[in-house]
Amino acid sequence: MAEQVEYVVVGLGAFGSAATYQLARRGADVVGFEQFDLGHVRGASHDTSRILRHSYHTPEYVGLTVHAYDDWADLERDSEESLVTVVGGLDLFPSDSAVTVTDHTESLSAHDIPYEVLDSVAVRQRFPQFRISPGVTGLYQQRSAIVPAARGTATMQRMARAHGGRLVERCAVTGVRDRGHAGLEVEAGGRTYFCRRLVVCADAWTNDVLTGLDVRLPLKTTQEQFSYFEPADPPAFSQGRMPLWIWQGDPTFYGFPCYGEPTVKAAQDCGGPQVTGDTRSFEPDAGRQALLADFMSRTLPGAGSPAWSKTCLYTLTPERDFILGLAPEHPAVCVAVGAGHGFKFTPTIGRLLADLAMTGECPVDIDSFRLDRPAFVDPPPIEQWAI
Numbered sequence: 001m002a003e004q005v006e007y008v009v010v011g012l013g014a015f016g017s018a019a020t021y022q023l024a025r026r027g028a029d030v031v032g033f034e035q036f037d038l039g040h041v042r043g044a045s046h047d048t049s050r051i052l053r054h055s056y057h058t059p060e061y062v063g064l065t066v067h068a069y070d071d072w073a074d075l076e077r078d079s080e081e082s083l084v085t086v087v088g089g090l091d092l093f094p095s096d097s098a099v100t101v102t103d104h105t106e107s108l109s110a111h112d113i114p115y116e117v118l119d120s121v122a123v124r125q126r127f128p129q130f131r132i133s134p135g136v137t138g139l140y141q142q143r144s145a146i147v148p149a150a151r152g153t154a155t156m157q158r159m160a161r162a163h164g165g166r167l168v169e170r171c172a173v174t175g176v177r178d179r180g181h182a183g184l185e186v187e188a189g190g191r192t193y194f195c196r197r198l199v200v201c202a203d204a205w206t207n208d209v210l211t212g213l214d215v216r217l218p219l220k221t222t223q224e225q226f227s228y229f230e231p232a233d234p235p236a237f238s239q240g241r242m243p244l245w246i247w248q249g250d251p252t253f254y255g256f257p258c259y260g261e262p263t264v265k266a267a268q269d270c271g272g273p274q275v276t277g278d279t280r281s282f283e284p285d286a287g288r289q290a291l292l293a294d295f296m297s298r299t300l301p302g303a304g305s306p307a308w309s310k311t312c313l314y315t316l317t318p319e320r321d322f323i324l325g326l327a328p329e330h331p332a333v334c335v336a337v338g339a340g341h342g343f344k345f346t347p348t349i350g351r352l353l354a355d356l357a358m359t360g361e362c363p364v365d366i367d368s369f370r371l372d373r374p375a376f377v378d379p380p381p382i383e384q385w386a387i
């Protein structure tokens with residue numbers, strides 16, 4: 001027997017949980033499927049922390065960050081949970097950085113967001129933890145914040161259920177067929193569901209889910225990793241004394257102040273081997289950990305040595321822009337992919353996916369995230385992942 005449901009969401013990581021929450025909150029009949037346990041560590045939304053920041057290289061992304069802060073605040077109110085910890089953020093630009101300090105300052109100014117540009121002496125005066133050379137420019141933005149990854153995702157799942165949404169874990173969607181005016185037919189857990197709209201938030205598994213619709217996107221999944229360092233003097237790395245930071249060089253690195261424990265988390269952004277959601281390993285690469293440790297010993301010598309590392313997945317588009325839109329030829333199917341920098345936007349992506357699913361329209365200009373954009377029809381020969 002086929003079950004009728006208005007909306008089906010595939011994948012209950014951060015994005016799918018947010019979409020299910022937003023649909024349920026609007027009174028829609030929605031069911032979300034997750035192939036593994038809720039809160040599993042095989043995708044992109046686990047572990048403690050993610051960076052939320054205004055500081056981005058284009059006015060479009062900065063504009064989206066304004067929505068992100070508002071939508072996190074809205075989630076905090078609705079869930080009665082504190083999720084956003086403002087700690088301040090420092091972008092560090094060596095002279096040869098792929099995205100420049102000017103890209104960032106012009107984009108911030110376009111939205112009247114305050115910032116400070118600091119030369120290397122001013123950076124070291126304010127944050128003596130850093131050892132940087134004279135050619136490095138700092139960009140400080142005081143609203144940069146930490147948001148909890150696993151806990152934030154769990155909050156959206158809790159709120160999805162509180163608003164009447166159904167979340168089904170350990171239940172993979174194994175088939176999707178477009179029946180035109182009759183809606184979509186979705187196979188999950190040996191049952192068939194007919195729905196009006198389908199929301200695909202499957203990240204590393206996106207193309208597998210879209211196979212039945214004959215849609216294939218130019219995605220590359222890489223296995224990334226992050227390490228926790230144990231400083232000898234944790235108070236020197238505490239919130240208030242130590243900001244979030246991004247080294248905008250090649251390679252790019254980023255890190256956090258202490259967050260809930262006397263360790264500091266740091267990682268390289270991109271650079272891991274290409275894998276699939278099914279072929280990846282959970283074994284951190286010793287060479288990549290050594291590269292990060294070397295950078296840390298030169299730039300943040302007080303951070304100490306890496307105590308442990310963990311792996312996760314980035315699902316990247318050729319220009320690292322998000323995917324957010326309707327599938328070409330299948331207007332009842334919405335797709336979102338965060339391209340390895342989406343968590344900060346999660347409550348906004350959930351809201352916009354709910355808009356798209358319910359009305360086919362989006363109140364924010366998401367044209368450059370559409371599934372038939374030029375970079376997807378004719379992918380550039382070299383990927384551009386600096387953001």
Ligand SMILES: Cc1cc2nc3c(=O)[nH]c(=O)nc-3n(C[C@H](O)[C@H](O)[C@H](O)COP(=O)(O)OP(=O)(O)OC[C@H]3O[C@@H](n4cnc5c(N)ncnc54)[C@H](O)[C@@H]3O)c2cc1C
Nearest residue numbers: 011013014015035043044045051173203312338342343344
């Ligand atoms: C180490 C790391 C650090 C990051 N740091 C930041 C940061 O600081 N700031 C930031 O903004 N972003 C950051 N990101 C990116 C951000 O975390 C991701 O963009 C975001 O979490 C993606 O969420 P998602 O729900 O799309 O993917 P996932 O969490 O991977 O969820 C996809 C889900 O779909 C499920 N699924 C797939 N196929 C099926 C199926 N057929 N049936 C049922 N379920 C299915 C999967 O099991 C999975 O649970 C980081 C990512 C990583 C990995």
